[in-house]
Amino acid sequence: xxxxxxxxxxxxxxxxxxxxxxxxxxxxxxxxxxxxxxxxxxxxxxxxxxxxxxxxxxxxxxxxxxxxxxxxxxxxxxxxxxxxxxxxxxxxxxxxxxxxxxxxxxxxxxxxxxxxxxxxxxxxxxxxxxxxxxxxxxxxxxxxxxxxxxxxxxxxxxxxxxxxxxxxxxxxxxxxxxxxxxxxxxxxxxxxxxxxxxxxxxxxxxxxxxxxxxxxxxxxxxxxxxxxxxxxxxxxxxxxxxxxxxxxxxxxxxxxxxxxxxxxxxxxxxxxxxxxxxxxxxxxxxxxxxxxxxxxxxxxxxxxxxxxxxxxxxxxxxxxxxxxxxxxxxxxxxxxxxxxxxxxxxxxxxxxxxxxx
Ligand SMILES: [Fe+2]
Ligand SMILES: [Fe+2]
Numbered sequence: 001x002x003x004x005x006x007x008x009x010x011x012x013x014x015x016x017x018x019x020x021x022x023x024x025x026x027x028x029x030x031x032x033x034x035x036x037x038x039x040x041x042x043x044x045x046x047x048x049x050x051x052x053x054x055x056x057x058x059x060x061x062x063x064x065x066x067x068x069x070x071x072x073x074x075x076x077x078x079x080x081x082x083x084x085x086x087x088x089x090x091x092x093x094x095x096x097x098x099x100x101x102x103x104x105x106x107x108x109x110x111x112x113x114x115x116x117x118x119x120x121x122x123x124x125x126x127x128x129x130x131x132x133x134x135x136x137x138x139x140x141x142x143x144x145x146x147x148x149x150x151x152x153x154x155x156x157x158x159x160x161x162x163x164x165x166x167x168x169x170x171x172x173x174x175x176x177x178x179x180x181x182x183x184x185x186x187x188x189x190x191x192x193x194x195x196x197x198x199x200x201x202x203x204x205x206x207x208x209x210x211x212x213x214x215x216x217x218x219x220x221x222x223x224x225x226x227x228x229x230x231x232x233x234x235x236x237x238x239x240x241x242x243x244x245x246x247x248x249x250x251x252x253x254x255x256x257x258x259x260x261x262x263x264x265x266x267x268x269x270x271x272x273x274x275x276x277x278x279x280x281x282x283x284x285x286x287x288x289x290x291x292x293x294x295x296x297x298x299x300x301x302x303x304x305x306x307x308x309x310x311x312x313x314x315x316x317x318x319x320x321x322x323x324x325x326x327x328x329x330x331x332x333x334x335x336x337x338x339x340x341x342x343x344x345x346x347x348x349x350x351x352x353x354x355x356x357x
Pocket of ligand 1: 100128129209210
């Protein structure tokens with residue numbers, strides 16, 4: 001997959017190139033089963049997909065990702081923990097946007113001539129993600145570091161996901177991306193004094209790209225009855241919701257300083273993003289989580305506290321083997337909490353759909 005990819009058009013200009021700190025929460029790069037993807041029967045969602053294709057071709061944001069003069073200044077006044085937390089935020093977002101670009105680009109290439117509609121759709125989505133990643137990388141350059149995206153493309157490990165998992169997880173990451181961007185944008189509209197860098201002004205139209213991508217994946221998901229009509233699909237739906245939400249809670253609390261700089265309470269922000277994404281997912285998934293259950297956020301927050309304790313262990317100068325050993329009980333406790341959340345009585349989204357109709 002890697003060798004055949006076109007060189008990204010994203011710049012790697014600055015001297016200090018960022019090396020990713022890998023952990024379980026770092027966004028992954030994915031590859032999938034392209035044969036199965038080419039053979040997907042999309043006929044039941046053809047009208048929706050054609051409408052989405054027309055929208056994607058219109059390219060509403062083609063003039064949006066242009067840096068205006070507000071970026072032309074020094075950002076050296078942002079220092080210390082706030083600077084570090086913001087650069088971490090930019091890095092994670094950039095890797096995640098770039099991961100989408102690579103997967104979509106490769107899907108588009110492999111489906112060419114076999115599934116023309118999907119091939120074009122993925123190419124247009126790759127266009128959007130390249131813009132997003134490029135814009136974030138330029139923001140990183142303002143803070144003295146960039147990601148070497150060409151190097152990443154060649155040297156990062158690609159995780160294989162069957163196409164069904166890709167559909168569930170990309171749908172969720174697009175929708176959670178939408179909510180993350182729009183909640184920050186709306187908050188800063190009300191509190192412009194916290195807009196410490198112009199990037200956030202771009203989030204409103206930006207998140208519409210993510211919303212459209214999410215809708216395309218919703219149509220893909222609904223075109224495959226086994227992804228929403230079977231008992232197994234209900235288990236998978238909740239499993240992916242939980243993994244995406246747990247990752248979100250842990251990363252938001254690891255970078256709480258960034259949210260404080262924006263004037264946001266990280267716990268409240270996390271809660272709102274998860275609630276909204278879960279509610280949105282009920283339009284595509286057969287079963288979603290009950291975020292109103294008193295144990296839901298309580299246990300997620302326990303996981304986050306345990307994760308922060310593990311980070312403290314990592315920062316000590318103890319030998320690696322001792323750190324690994326000391327972290328085991330924390331990891332087991334996190335798994336225990338997640339299992340208990342998974343087993344909470346879920347919400348039957350298909351039944352909800354029936355009543356709305
Ligand atoms: Fe994006
Ligand atoms: Fe996207």
